[in-house]
Structure formats: C-alpha cells, structure tokens
Amino acid sequence: MPLPLLTLQDIDKVYQNGTVALQGVNLTVHPGEFISLVGPSGCGKSTVLRLVAGLGTPTKGTMTWPGSTQQRNDLAFVFQDPALMPWANVVDNIYLPLKLKRQRLRSVRGSIQAAINTVDLNGYGQSYPRQLSGGMKMRVSIARALVTKPQVLLMDEPFGALDEMTRSRLNSDLLRLWREKNWTVLFVTHNIYEAVYLSTRVVVMAAQPGRVVANISIDAPQVRTDDFRTSPQFNHYCREIMTALSEAEAAGTGQKR
Ligand SMILES: Nc1ncnc2c1ncn2[C@@H]1O[C@H](COP(=O)(O)OP(=O)(O)OP(=O)(O)O)[C@@H](O)[C@H]1O
Structure with a gap:
C-alpha cells in the first residue's frame, strides 16, 4: 500500500x-x-x-x-463561481496563476493552449467571459487550475x-x-x-x-x-x-x- x-x-x-x-x-x-x-x-x-x-x-x-x-x-482549487476576470480574455484568465509565479506569457503560451485544448475550448482563446456560456466559463476555470499541473485538485x-x-x-x-x-x-x-x-x-x-x-x-x-x-x-x-x-x-x- x-x-x-x-x-x-x-x-x-x-x-x-x-x-x-x-x-x-x-x-x-x-x-x-x-x-x-x-x-x-x-x-x-x-x-x-x-x-x-x-x-x-x-x-x-x-x-x-x-x-x-x-x-x-x-494544489489547485476550483470553486462554484468560475471567478474569471471580466476584462481579460480566456488566454489571460488561464495565464493568471502562472503570472503570479512570475512566468512570462511568451514561455507558457504552449501550456495555456494545451490547457484550452484539454477542456475543449479550442478557438476561444481570445474570447471574453461575457461571450461564454456558464459551462464554458467553468471549463476556463478548470483550465486555469490544470495549467499549473497540480497533483491534487480541490x-x-x-x-x-x-x-x-x-x-x-x-x-x-x-x-x-x-x-x-x-x-x-x-x-x-x-x-x-x-x-x-x-x-x-x-x-x-x-x-x-x-x-x-x-x-x-x-x-x-x-x-x-x-x-x-x-x-x-x-x-x-x-x-x-x-x-x-x-x-x-x-x-x-x-x-x-
Ligand atoms: N469564516 C467563518 N466564520 C464563522 N463561521 C463559519 C465560517 N465559515 C463557515 N462557517 C460556519 O461553519 C459551518 C460549516 O461551514 P461550511 O461552509 O464548511 O459548510 P458546508 O458543508 O460547505 O456548507 P454548504 O454546503 O452550505 O456550502 C457552518 O455553520 C458555517 O456557518
């Protein structure tokens, strides 16, 4: 065990x-x-x-x-409220936790795109939260969690x-x-x-x-x-x-x- x-x-x-x-x-x-x-x-x-x-x-x-x-x-935390930044597009929302770790957008674009693909939001990277359905916003929230490559998801x-x-x-x-x-x-x-x-x-x-x-x-x-x-x-x-x-x-x- x-x-x-x-x-x-x-x-x-x-x-x-x-x-x-x-x-x-x-x-x-x-x-x-x-x-x-x-x-x-x-x-x-x-x-x-x-x-x-x-x-x-x-x-x-x-x-x-x-x-x-x-x-x-x-650890990554996903809440009921997707808590997306309304003024930022999908790419920038997913980038947030990496930005907080001082990683440059240039160096993590590939990981962000992979996270977008994983949650089936390919093509929506430049969209803003107001343009997305509730389910799509939750997908962005999950992508934002998984881009940090967590082992434990709360x-x-x-x-x-x-x-x-x-x-x-x-x-x-x-x-x-x-x-x-x-x-x-x-x-x-x-x-x-x-x-x-x-x-x-x-x-x-x-x-x-x-x-x-x-x-x-x-x-x-x-x-x-x-x-x-x-x-x-x-x-x-x-x-x-x-x-x-x-x-x-x-x-x-x-x-x-
Ligand atoms: N910061 C806080 N200060 C005081 N009491 C709190 C605080 N956070 C939660 N509580 C209280 O602690 C208890 C447990 O709350 P908690 O939110 O963990 O329950 P929960 O099972 O997740 O509830 P729900 O299903 O309604 O979200 C509740 O009585 C709640 O009112």
Missing part, C-alpha cells in the same frame, strides 16, 4: 464566533483517489477543503502529508450552478482528465448521484457538529459509462448514502462506522 497522500487526524475547527464547524474528523486520502464529500448545508465540507488548501488551520488535531511536502504545494461544488446536461458533460470530462492526469481529487457536492458517478469513495458528513458519518467505497471501473448511471449497482450506492445521511440526521450527534 503506498503512503497516504494526506491524513487528517481528529480534526476540530472552531471559528472565531464559536461555530464548531468540524469535530473529530478523520480522513486518509491516498494518491489517485477521487473523493466526494457529501452532506447537508453547514456540515463543514468547504471547511475541510479550506483546511487542506492551507486557507486556515485546525483548532485541534493534525494534518499531515506523509508522501512529500511538495504535494502540499501542488473542487467546491464546481458544477452546482450549471444545468443538468452541462453538468453531466462536465462530469464525464472531469473523469477523463482525472484518469489522464493522475490527479487526486477532493470534490464537494450536494448531489448524491454526481458523487456516486464520479468517485472512488464518498465521504458522508453530518452537521452540528460537522463530522464524518460514513466512508463508502464505490467499487466500479474507472471508466464510468452512462450505463453505470442506470445500473442496480449505482442505485445501491445512492441508497446507501441516503441511508447514512438520514441515520445521522435522526441520531443527532455521534459517529457511525
């Missing part, structure tokens, strides 16, 4: 106003996993991602990167604002990229079906306090076809997650599994 990429041990996060966002969270992430965090609003999903990204520190507990400290620096409800068809297409594209790029992905979603379709493991969380109530491995081939979405196996996993969520809600506090 390879070393875990990341471990969270007994993590508490209490915000300054006293909100206990996380209590006793344990999570071990192995390289190459696609982990979705699901749970009701306020259960601390985004807080977990922010701690992993180093945007805040745990109040208690330890977070370690056993493989290499470098991996900690090879995605906070990236497709939550998109229509069902666009979301479904981006789900398939994301899975393809995950396989091609050997990413490790931590993905926050409210959508149980999306979580099952995408993940190798679904971490179910409950609120008040935010905690992990179940870890459900999705034992299905990495290439997920549309048939998988309608299979009995898919329904079985969705039901398992719904049961874990409703049991946690009924039980109030306390961990399970």
